[in-house]
Amino acid sequence: MTEKFNGPEQGSMYDKVFRENMEDTLPDVIKDVLRLHIVKSEEIADDIQHTKERRPDLLKRVEDDQGKVFILHIEYQRDNEKNMAFRMAEYSIMLQRKYGLPVTQFVIYIGAGKPNMPMRIRNKYLHFWYNLLTFSEIDYQVFLNSDKIEQKMLAIFGDLQIEDTEMILQQIVQEIENKDIGELEQGRYLKQLRVLMQLRNLEKTSIKNMALTGKIFVEEKDILYIRGEINGEIKGEIRGEIKGEHKKALEIAQELKNEGCSSSFIARITKLSIQEIEAL
Numbered sequence: 514m515t516e517k518f519n520g521p522e523q524g525s526m527y528d529k530v531f532r533e534n535m536e537d538t539l540p541d542v543i544k545d546v547l548r549l550h551i552v553k554s555e556e557i558a559d560d561i562q563h564t565k566e567r568r569p570d571l572l573k574r575v576e577d578d579q580g581k582v583f584i585l586h587i588e589y590q591r592d593n594e595k596n597m598a599f600r601m602a603e604y605s606i607m608l609q610r611k612y613g614l615p616v617t618q619f620v621i622y623i624g625a626g627k628p629n630m631p632m633r634i635r636n637k638y639l640h641f642w643y644n645l646l647t648f649s650e651i652d653y654q655v656f657l658n659s660d661k662i663e664q665k666m667l668a669i670f671g672d673l674q675i676e677d678t679e680m681i682l683q684q685i686v687q688e689i690e691n692k693d694i695g696e697l698e699q700g701r702y703l704k705q706l707r708v709l710m711q712l713r714n715l716e717k718t719s720i721k722n723m724a725l726t727g728k729i730f731v732e733e734k735d736i737l738y739i740r741g742e743i744n745g746e747i748k749g750e751i752r753g754e755i756k757g758e759h760k761k762a763l764e765i766a767q768e769l770k771n772e773g774c775s776s777s778f779i780a781r782i783t784k785l786s787i788q789e790i791e792a793l
Contacts, residue, residue: 530705531589531623534663535571541664542587545655546646547619549585550578557584557612569604574612584608584616591624591712598631601643618643623670625714657681662688666706669713678715679722682706686728696781703729767793 543549553576571587586604594600601618608616620643622628627647634641653671656664665688668681689702707729720726762783769779776790783790 530708532570534666534705535589537661537663538667539571539573541656541659541661542621543585546621546651547587547644549575549617551575551585552578554585572608574614582614584612584614586616586618588618588620590620590622590628590630593624593628593630595630598634598641598643602634602639602641605641605643620645622647622649623712653677653681657684662692662702666702666709669709669715679720679725682710682720682729683722683725686725690728697777697787700780700784763789763793766790 539554540551543551554573555575557572557574569586570589571585573585574582575585576582586608588601590597597620601620605616605618608614620628620630622630622645627649628645630645632642632645648667648670649672651671653668653673656666656668656671659665662685665685668685669678673681685706686703689699689706692699710729720729762785766779766783766785766789769782770776770790770793776787779785779790780787
């Protein structure tokens with residue numbers, strides 16, 4: 514299935530989910546995916562500026578079990594970028610110049626199909642390469658066996674058969690339900706799950722278990738569904754009904770806000786996001 518994105522807003526939503534969860538998933542990703550044995554890690558600035566500014570997805574100064582200290586740079590990539598090798602080379606040179614340490618780089622491909630990006634630059638004056646990993650070729654059990662929800666959700670990007678999908682989603686949803694967290698936090702995890710499902714082209718129609726569908730999607734109040742980001746194409750009359758529901762929710766939210774209710778309370782009642790409520 515060809516991957517489709519509805520403009521930069523949707524793309525930034527995927528990026529936001531990965532950035533939100535990177536810190537929690539990093540130790541397991543380093544150990545189980547990158548196969549590095551890191552014993553020490555510390556924050557370093559992730560804005561690189563020389564003649565231009567670059568913002569890496571993830572940047573750490575690390576030390577492995579052999580005592581080697583280096584910069585670990587990871588990029589999550591959902592598109593096949595023809596100039597990826599040059600982009601990574603720019604990062605590498607700027608990082609080495611700034612920190613005076615060797616740089617180990619990984620591009621983790623999370624898009625549809627197989628990556629076909631060049632991994633090397635080889636000419637008379639420059640030899641450069643980076644590591645390219647594809648989530649869809651990694652055993653999903655590596656992620657599903659984690660005790661972290663953020664890590665479990667990455668299982669849907671692993672090497673799985675279609676018959677595994679519902680089992681994986683069921684386990685993730687069960688973990689979210691069993692977690693001792695509030696409704697808002699549960700809602701945040703479910704929204705992240707829906708975003709990641711679409712990135713892997715797992716739409717609602719691929720789930721035969723209606724009970725599971727109902728837990729993941731609440732169509733009449735779900736913002737992703739309202740924007741057409743789950744089903745891609747929504748018939749005009751259905752779209753109109755859903756927009757009407759959304760408008761009604763906004764009106765209720767405005768009334769509650771005028772009465773002095775908190776944003777978290779309004780979000781619980783209307784199922785709108787905190788950002789939408791605070792923008793009113």
